[in-house]
Amino acid sequence: MLAQPGEPFDSPDYLYEIKWDGTRTLAFIEDGSYRLLNRRRLDMKERYPDLAFLKDLPPGTVLDGEVVVLKGGKPDFGLLESREQARTPMRVRNVARAYRATYIVFDLLYENFEPLLTHPLSERRERLSRLLKEVKHARLMLSEAVVGTGRAFFEEVCRQNLEGVVAKRLGSQYLPGKRTEAWFKIKKQCEVICAIVGFQPSGPDDFRSLIIAIEENGKLNCVGKVGTGFSTPLRKRINELLWSRLRPKPVIPCNVKGKWIEPGLFCRVGYFERTESGDLRAPAFKELIVRP
Numbered sequence: 001m002l003a004q005p006g007e008p009f010d011s012p013d014y015l016y017e018i019k020w021d022g023t024r025t026l027a028f029i030e031d032g033s034y035r036l037l038n039r040r041r042l043d044m045k046e047r048y049p050d051l052a053f054l055k056d057l058p059p060g061t062v063l064d065g066e067v068v069v070l071k072g073g074k075p076d077f078g079l080l081e082s083r084e085q086a087r088t089p090m091r092v093r094n095v096a097r098a099y100r101a102t103y104i105v106f107d108l109l110y111e112n113f114e115p116l117l118t119h120p121l122s123e124r125r126e127r128l129s130r131l132l133k134e135v136k137h138a139r140l141m142l143s144e145a146v147v148g149t150g151r152a153f154f155e156e157v158c159r160q161n162l163e164g165v166v167a168k169r170l171g172s173q174y175l176p177g178k179r180t181e182a183w184f185k186i187k188k189q190c191e192v193i194c195a196i197v198g199f200q201p202s203g204p205d206d207f208r209s210l211i212i213a214i215e216e217n218g219k220l221n222c223v224g225k226v227g228t229g230f231s232t233p234l235r236k237r238i239n240e241l242l243w244s245r246l247r248p249k250p251v252i253p254c255n256v257k258g259k260w261i262e263p264g265l266f267c268r269v270g271y272f273e274r275t276e277s278g279d280l281r282a283p284a285f286k287e288l289i290v291r292p
Helices: 047-056 077-085 090-097 121-135 150-159 232-243
Strands: 003-004 009-021 023-030 033-037 063-073 101-112 139-144 143-149 164-170 180-185 190-201 205-216 219-226 259-263 265-271 282-289
Touching: 009 121, 009 150, 009 180, 023 047, 033 047, 047 090, 047 101, 077 090, 101 121, 121 139, 139 164, 150 164, 180 205, 180 265, 190 219, 205 265, 232 282
Parallel strands: 003 180, 101 139
Antiparallel strands: 009 143, 009 164, 023 033, 023 063, 063 101, 164 180, 190 205, 190 259, 190 265, 205 219, 265 282
């Protein structure tokens, strides 16, 4: 089941839980075994051997949740990427020992082979809570939630520098693949004014993404690229400006490959956080700013 974007709100008909910033994962528990499927329906069991305790859950259980790597009690996306990128058996074993995964569960879809998808969320959550209390494993956790007070919960989540909140209607059924008003994802987002220093082309007259930089301590630093948030008219306008301002070299050092432009184009960009390398994480284009 999917969530549509939304803004913070209060309602006694909804629960609010942390958006865990992990890998969305369905766990299928079979007789003495289990499967872990991500959103692309790829089995991640071999990638997460430290979640082998899931095989001990009751057969006929299907869980929905997020695989995360916690650091100081909070999800660390950089450490999770280390887990996700491990491919060889030796590398998988090494990162599994260094960065233990936790499965944070927020829904129970099957219990003892009984489908629960048409049952209300409130009932599925009650059953899930009972199941996890019986299992009692430190790295199998319930995604705790509050009811009604969505705005205050979102403010607290932002204060703790977490990704955001998911709001779910208590009486809703589980609708696989559907994006409805039963689930809302409400993301924290920062904004910054960026200089457009170049772009990655898409064919002879279009761009795939803009290469951007921000001013820090009186100096421009490249902070990666932004490739979402463009309407068709805006894309046309930006292309007219980009291709008429080409220059042979970038105005600042950049690790990204692309075509380079003369100074004068800026944009407002929303993003979640800065990565360890300094790039903007999950950037989205908000507004074009042209200065003489």
